[in-house]
Amino acid sequence: MQVITTKVPMAVEDLKKHFTDEDVxxxxxxxxxxxDKAKVLTYLSNLDIEADIQEIDDEFLKAYLHSTNIVDLxxxxxxxxxxxxxxxxxxxxxxxxxxxxxxxxxxLQTWIDRLDSLxxxxxxIVKHEELQKYAQSFPHDDTNSAEGINFVSILKHxxxxxxxxxxxxxxxxxxxxxxxDYMFKGKNLFDYWANKNNPMFLLTWGIAEGHGPDLxxxxxxxxxxxxxxxxx
Numbered sequence: 001m002q003v004i005t006t007k008v009p010m011a012v013e014d015l016k017k018h019f020t021d022e023d024v025x026x027x028x029x030x031x032x033x034x035x036d037k038a039k040v041l042t043y044l045s046n047l048d049i050e051a052d053i054q055e056i057d058d059e060f061l062k063a064y065l066h067s068t069n070i071v072d073l074x075x076x077x078x079x080x081x082x083x084x085x086x087x088x089x090x091x092x093x094x095x096x097x098x099x100x101x102x103x104x105x106x107x108l109q110t111w112i113d114r115l116d117s118l119x120x121x122x123x124x125i126v127k128h129e130e131l132q133k134y135a136q137s138f139p140h141d142d143t144n145s146a147e148g149i150n151f152v153s154i155l156k157h158x159x160x161x162x163x164x165x166x167x168x169x170x171x172x173x174x175x176x177x178x179x180x181d182y183m184f185k186g187k188n189l190f191d192y193w194a195n196k197n198n199p200m201f202l203l204t205w206g207i208a209e210g211h212g213p214d215l216x217x218x219x220x221x222x223x224x225x226x227x228x229x230x231x232x
Contacts, residue, residue, distance in 0.1 A: 001025055005054060007033040008043050018049050026051040030060055037063035045069035045185075052076075058100055065107045068146035070153060070185045077153055081160045087112060088166060110148050114175065116167040118193065121179050122200050125190060141173040144183065152184050158197035 005027045006014050017024045030040050030053055037060050044051055045067075052075050053060065061083075064076050086097045087108055101108060117138075124135035154160050182188045194201050 003027055005029060008035055008040055009033075015047075018047070024050070027054045028052065029054050031055055031057065038067065041067045041071055042069050044073070045071040058103075061100065062104055062107075064150060065104060065111065066147055068149055070149055072153060077150075077157060080150075081154050081157060081163075083108070084111065084115070084154075084160075085163060088163065107148060111151050112168075113171050113173065114148070114151050114178065115163065117172045117175060119164065119167055119200075120172055120174055121189060121193065122204050124174070124179060125193070126204060136174050138172050138174045140176055142176050144177040144181070146183070149184065152189065152192040155192045156195055156197055158199075161197075161199055164200060 002017070002021060002024045003026075004014050004017065004024060007029050010026075014026075018026075026049055028040065028044065028051055030037065033040055035043060040060075041063060046069075050072075052073055056076055056079055061076070061079060064073070064080065083097050083101060087101055120135040120138055123131040126132070177183060178189055180188070184192065194205075196202070
C-alpha cells in the first residue's frame with residue numbers, strides 16, 4: 001500500500017493517484033491544511049477516499065462530532081468511542097477526556113441519545129409484531145438533523161458495543177426519520193447496523209429468524225420496513 005501524507009486541498013498529482021492506484025491511502029495533515037476543521041471533513045466526505053488523520057486535536061474532534069457529513073476516519077472513530085465509553089462512567093470520564101467531555105456535553109448527549117435509542121431500532125427491524133410495538137411505544141422524535149451524523153460510522157467497530165452494557169431508558173426515543181429514511185449518504189441505518197461486528201444485531205436477528213443471520217437476506221427484508229426514501 002502506498003501511503004501519502006498530505007494537506008487538504010490535495011495537490012492535483014496526489015489526488016490523481018486515487019483514480020489510478022487502488023492501493024493508495026491518504027494520511028491527512030489537518031493541522032497544516034488550508035481548510036478549517038469542518039471543511040476538511042466535508043472535503044474528505046465528498047472525495048470518499050481511504051484516509052485517516054495524522055494528528056487529532058480537540059478542535060478537530062469537536063468538528064467531527066458536529067459534522068453533517070459522513071466520513072470514514074478510523075483513528076477519529078476510535079477516539080470518539082473512547083470518549084463515549086468514558087461518558088458512561090459514573091465519574092463523567094477519565095482524566096484525559098474529562099475536560100473535553102465537560103466542554104462538549106450538548107453534542108455528546110445528542111450522540112448518546114441516538115446511540116442508546118438504537119436498542120429500539122434493533123427491535124424494530126425484526127419482523128415481529130410485539131417487538132415493533134415495543135419499539136414504537138417510546139416517544140417519537142421526527143428530527144432529520146444531520147448534525148452528529150457520524151454516530152453511524154462507529155457502528156462497524158466491535159469494541160464499541162461494550163457501550164450497551166448500560167443505556168438510559170428514560171431518554172430513548174423512536175427516531176422516525178433515522179430509523180426509516182435513506183439519509184446516511186444514500187443509505188439507511190440498516191446498512192450500518194447490520195454488520196458482522198455487531199453482536200446485538202447478530203443475536204437478535206438470529207433468535208427471531210430461528211437461525212444465524214444471513215446479512216444479504218437481512219438487507220433484502222429490510223426493504224419491507226423502510227417506507228420513506230429521502231437523502232441529504
